[in-house]
Amino acid sequence: MSSLELRGITVRYGRFTAVENVDLLVPEGTVTGLVGGSGSGKSTLGKAVVGLAPITAGQVLVDGGDLGRRRGRGPVQLVFQNPYASLDPRMTVGAAVAEALPRTGRAARSTEVARYLELVGIDPSRAVLTPDALSGGQRQRVALARALAARPGVLIADEITSALDVSVQGAVLNLLRELQRELGFAMLFISHNLAVVRYLSDQVAVMDEGRLVECGPTDRVLRQPEHATTRTLLACVPTISPAEEAS
């Protein structure tokens, strides 16, 4: 169980400021949804937390301790958007998950791999397959298993269902919610889809042009949005039936 705290995070690429002075607290065992349009800096913020984007200023604190520039298996793990790009095409599924495990004996390792694959609903006998034998949804499950195998205190999910079909999206979201409740990690769930964010999150943070413009409990933010960006995003959620638009 860990909490994630961001203090004054700023990310600059040359003269371009992608993320500016963001303060955000993801309390332990809860889910914070991070929403915003494209270019709002939400993905960059997620990448900055795990060290994939250069932090110009600010601190990332996990359980109150500065993450700094430490090496090795981090307490924060990230699941990528595109499951077709996030798994090494030459590596078997089992090896990909094993990479996240602490170094142990061969036998212990394969039981652990099987356990994590089972956890995400992949038959452990498929550990010998390479990703190209799996569908998009299955690949995303493997990516999730790999992230969880590193026993993260905090999980960052970066648009993890936007490359998936709707029927698969439901299954991945169910799984993610169930695992989050069972394992109790804190989660930063990045998405442009407010309906999905609403379904998973306890708290919602809204970003626009690199700044955090609104943050609060999901119900409050979606019912009484205070910032114009939040209102725009809410107005842009496509609905299937006209009846739902009214509610």
Add this chain to the structure above:
Amino acid sequence: MPHLPSPSVPSSSLLHRLRRTLRTPLGVTALTACIVLAVVAVLGPMLFGAEADRVDTNAIDQGSSMAHLLGTDDLGRDIAARVVVATRLSLELTLQATVIGVVGGLLLGVAPTVLGRRLGRLVTATVGVLVAFPGLLFVLFLATVFGVGSTGAMFAIGVATVPSMARLVQNMTASIAGSDYVAAARILGVGRFRLVSRHLLPNIAEPSALFATQAAAGILLSFSGLSFLGLGVQAPQYDWGRLLNEQLNGIYVNPVAALAPGVAVVLTGLTFGLVGEVFAKASGRRAPLSRQQPPSEQSAMAPAPLPDESAEGALVQVHDLRVGFPDGREAVRGVSLTIGHGEALGLVGESGSGKSLTALALADLVPHPGRVQAAEITFDGHDLRSDPHLGTTLAMVFQDPMASLNPALRVGRQLSEVAEVHLGSTRAQARARAVDRLSAVRIPSAARRARQRPHEYSGGMRQRAVIAMGLMGEPKLVIADEPTTALDVTVQQQVLDLLAEVRTETGAALLLISHDLAVVAQVCERVLVMYAGRIVEDLPVAELVGGAAHPYTRALVGAIPTMTTDPNTELATIPGRPPEPGDADQGCSFAPRCALATDRCRSTRPELVGFDTGRRVACWHPVGAVLPLDVRPVDAEAAS
């Protein structure tokens, strides 16, 4: 149904593909040449070594004879034997130099990824400078540095190969180092060296091997060149280049003696090239298919009767549309649809359902190996296949607006081209119309924007420009294939509104293809749901929530989280996965994933039949729908 062959596995292991390639004529030739070369290199010196070195002062500079096939040299040594014996040294030196080049290239190429940013840049810059250096000059320079002799020449040529190999490896590793899976490994704390050995090297192995074989052929040539110039192998050792050097003086007296070492060099070089070809074939898309079967002729089937509802008023009439591929896979399996004048029709389905190919078939844009067959495709009374209408009355909007606009041309120019080509307008007329159309899709200060290039537009504006391009003619039908998928949520709405607006203003019909039911529901009146290459339901948008008859449609609708979904309930899911285009095709394609499926569903395929007013469904157990009694399929069809 005709029997469909099982699809070839597109991505089997390299070893598997290599084995398959070796069975082709190219593979057999390459393998044979390699074996011959190896045998000669190993056995040559043992069998002919003595003869090649025996000095015979009685037979100096003889021509070709029975005793000496290629004659003798100035010490009376048999030239044929010397050419055979030289194989070993020539090959040894070539392979050693190749190893030096490849290993050095790999090390230098991977270095920027392993070293820090600053050192990495230094290495990249150094390699860049060395690549710019003329190759032959570099070899000669190194040969002088390393000293005359075979070892010196080997190092010189090996080192000279390093920069180009390093550049190739650098380029390849840079793209892999930027990939998500390497980023994931970094987050997991995988060390730099493990990163290289586990992720980088395996993913560049194939092109590297290909490059190595090509380099070997070049190295053999360079070596022969150096020896020929006297900088390489020194007497009493000899390789083919050295023999060439010795015999060239007598080329007018005994030409075969001079040509033989040259022929050996050429043949060996060709062998390396062949090996490279085998690698390229096995690793690339050119890998031969395990089985190729021409598609069975659809016309052999009894043509299905045209539906009597082929309404007069319909704009588009499609009957029994099929899109197949040469390996026998069929992605669209008999789609029939009608689009009325001014109607907005949605086509939804998951990836691989064939919805995009259906749309492309209407526009006659199915990519190359695909074959379109249909009992009928008419558009506005004309047969679309003989008389395509793209550009005038049929407009197409694609998913990625950046890819559908030419980055090098000004947007206005691209639009006016349509009018010039299809409508015969003059340049000035076309330009005026382009500006007019750009303002019609609400692009502010259209005259100025028309002079800009696509990269100066935002994503949403590009998509507007593409829509404007469709409006250059007088479209009666706009086909939009996932027009908002690549766009931001906030822009998505604007583009959908624009499509709806275009429809009301021009009276054009709209075929909107999307994986997102909500997008379709916003713009369309009627929705076709596709699954595994067939339409399974045809219903009004208002019926999508709650009124759908096909279990698949219901499941699809139920799976989408909305702003009213109770966060404490599980989202509905559809177990299993859709069939692949080549899978066995018996019964209802959705049966394996359907909770309502019975034996009948698994054995006999339900046809798309009408019920209520204008609704159709292909299901034996439709939810809440009363089907007419005569829905049993024709016997002949059930038996096939």
